[in-house]
Amino acid sequence: MTKFPDHGIIDIFKDYPRRDVILSFVAFSRLQRFSVHYKEFYLSSIQQSSNLDNNGTIRKRNSERIIASMTRKKTKNQRISYINKGSIVSDEQLLNDLAHYSVFANAAYGWKMRLLLSGKLHTGNKKVLIERTGVEEENIVEANWKAKTHLPAYFIVRDVKRKNIVLCIRGTLSPRDVLTDLCCIADDFISKDVIDSFRDKNTALFKKKFLGRAHQGMLQSARGIEAAARTKIAKEFASHPDYNLVIVGHSLGGGVAAILGTMWKNTFPGRTVYAYGCPCVGPIDTNPTNDPSIISVVGEGDPFSTLSLGHLADTSRALSQLCEDEALRSDVLLKTQGDIKDTSKEDLQWCYDTMQKIRIKMKGEKFYPPGRILYMGGAVFGNKDGEVTLKEVSTEAFEELLLHPFMFDLSRHVPNRYEYALQKLYASNEQIQISKEALQ
Numbered sequence: 001m002t003k004f005p006d007h008g009i010i011d012i013f014k015d016y017p018r019r020d021v022i023l024s025f026v027a028f029s030r031l032q033r034f035s036v037h038y039k040e041f042y043l044s045s046i047q048q049s050s051n052l053d054n055n056g057t058i059r060k061r062n063s064e065r066i067i068a069s070m071t072r073k074k075t076k077n078q079r080i081s082y083i084n085k086g087s088i089v090s091d092e093q094l095l096n097d098l099a100h101y102s103v104f105a106n107a108a109y110g111w112k113m114r115l116l117l118s119g120k121l122h123t124g125n126k127k128v129l130i131e132r133t134g135v136e137e138e139n140i141v142e143a144n145w146k147a148k149t150h151l152p153a154y155f156i157v158r159d160v161k162r163k164n165i166v167l168c169i170r171g172t173l174s175p176r177d178v179l180t181d182l183c184c185i186a187d188d189f190i191s192k193d194v195i196d197s198f199r200d201k202n203t204a205l206f207k208k209k210f211l212g213r214a215h216q217g218m219l220q221s222a223r224g225i226e227a228a229a230r231t232k233i234a235k236e237f238a239s240h241p242d243y244n245l246v247i248v249g250h251s252l253g254g255g256v257a258a259i260l261g262t263m264w265k266n267t268f269p270g271r272t273v274y275a276y277g278c279p280c281v282g283p284i285d286t287n288p289t290n291d292p293s294i295i296s297v298v299g300e301g302d303p304f305s306t307l308s309l310g311h312l313a314d315t316s317r318a319l320s321q322l323c324e325d326e327a328l329r330s331d332v333l334l335k336t337q338g339d340i341k342d343t344s345k346e347d348l349q350w351c352y353d354t355m356q357k358i359r360i361k362m363k364g365e366k367f368y369p370p371g372r373i374l375y376m377g378g379a380v381f382g383n384k385d386g387e388v389t390l391k392e393v394s395t396e397a398f399e400e401l402l403l404h405p406f407m408f409d410l411s412r413h414v415p416n417r418y419e420y421a422l423q424k425l426y427a428s429n430e431q432i433q434i435s436k437e438a439l440q
Contacts, residue, residue, distance in 0.1 A: 008313035008316075020329075099423045110129075141155075143155040151221060155167075167246070169225060170253050212263075213286040214288065215282065215308075218252065218259055219259055248274050249275055277304065284366070290395075297390075306399075306401045387428065390425055
C-alpha cells in the first residue's frame with residue numbers, strides 16, 4: 001500500500017483527544033493575537049526609540065515600506081480581521097491600472113461566474129468579455145474558455161487605449177483547476193532563454209538571479225500557457241512594437257500569471273503582472289516571491305494569502321505542542337482570558353516570549369504571495385460610506401496562518417470583491433486629486 005508523504009503536517013485530530021485539540025486551537029489563537037498586540041504597542045516602540053539619532057530624530061531606514069506589525073479589530077459584522085500597517089499606495093496611475101485590469105480578471109470567469117455572483121444571465125463568454133472590458137471583438141486575439149489539467153482557461157486581447165497586449169488567466173472554476181491547486185509541493189524552474197544565455201549555471205549569482213521555486217501545479221500551468229500563447233503574443237508585438245505586455249489573473253490565475261511573468265522576464269522585457277487575490281505561490285527569497293515587477297493585491301481576510309503546506313505544517317506543530325503540554329496550555333488560557341486591552345504588560349510579554357519559543361519548531365517551507373504585496377482593507381464590500389485602503393506591506397506579514405473563527409471565509413476571495421473595492425478606491429482617489437487641483 002502506497003504511503004503518501006505528510007509534508008510535516010501532524011494529524012492532531014487522530015493523535016489527540018478532541019477536547020485537547022479544541023482547547024489548543026483556542027489557546028494558540030489567543031496567543032497569536034496577544035503576542036501581536038505586545039509587538040504592536042510595546043516592542044515596536046522600544047525598537048523605534050533605539051533608532052533615534054543624537055537629535056532625537058528617527059533614522060530613515062530601508063524598512064519604511066516594510067510592515068510594522070499586525071493588529072486586531074472587529075468589523076461591524078464581528079468578523080475578526082488583521083490589518084497590516086504599511087506605506088499607503090497613492091500612485092494614481094497604479095491605482096488606475098489596478099482598477100482597470102481587475103475587470104479583466106473578473107471577466108475571465110465568463111458567464112457562469114457572472115450568473116453565480118450577480119444573477120445576470122449572458123449568452124456567452126465572449127459577450128461577457130466584450131461588455132465588461134470594452135474590448136472590441138476585432139481586438140480579441142484568442143480566447144480559450146475550456147480549462148485542461150495544468151492549462152487554465154485564458155484570453156489574449158489588445159487594450160488599444162493603453163497600448164497593451166493583455167494575457168488574462170482564469171482562476172479556479174473547473175474540476176481540472178482544482179487538480180492544479182492540489183499539486184501544491186514546491187518545484188524549481190528556470191526559463192529556457194536564460195538557460196541558453198548563461199554559461200555557468202552552478203554559480204551563486206545564477207541561482208540568485210534566475211532560479212525560481214514555486215507551487216508545482218501553478219508552475220506546470222505556467223508552462224502550459226507558455227507553450228500555447230508565447231508564439232501568438234510574439235506575433236502581436238511584431239505587429240504592434242509600441243505595445244507592452246500585461247499579464248493578469250485572479251486566484252489561481254494570479255499565481256500562474258506571477259510565475260509566467262518571472263519566466264518571461266527576458267522574453268518580454270517591460271512586462272507587468274497584476275495578480276488579484278493571489279494565493280501563496282513560492283518560498284521566500286526566490287522568484288517569483290521577490291520579483292518587484294509583480295503586483296499582488298491581497299484583500300483583508302482572504303484565506304488563501306497564508307495557506308500552504310508549510311503554513312499547515314507549522315500550525316499543526318504548534319497545536320501539537322499545546323496538546324501535549326497541558327500546563328502550558330492552561331497558562332495561556334489563564335493569561336489571555338480577559339480583554340486584551342486590560343491585560344498587563346507582563347502577561348503580554350509572557351505571551352510574546354511563549355510564542356517565540358513555539359515558533360522555534362515552526363520551520364516548514366512556507367509559500368507567500370509574490371512580488372510587491374498591496375494589502376487592501378476597509379470597506380471592501382457594499383458599505384458605500386466606508387473607505388477602501390491599500391497599503392504596501394512586506395512578505396513577512398504572511399508568514400503565519402492566523403487562527404480565528406472566520407479564517408476560511410471564501411466570500412473574501414471572490415473576484416467581484418476585488419473589482420468593486422479597487423474601482424471604489426480609484427474613484428475616491430480621483431476625487432481627491434480633483435479637489436487638490438481646484439485648491440491650487
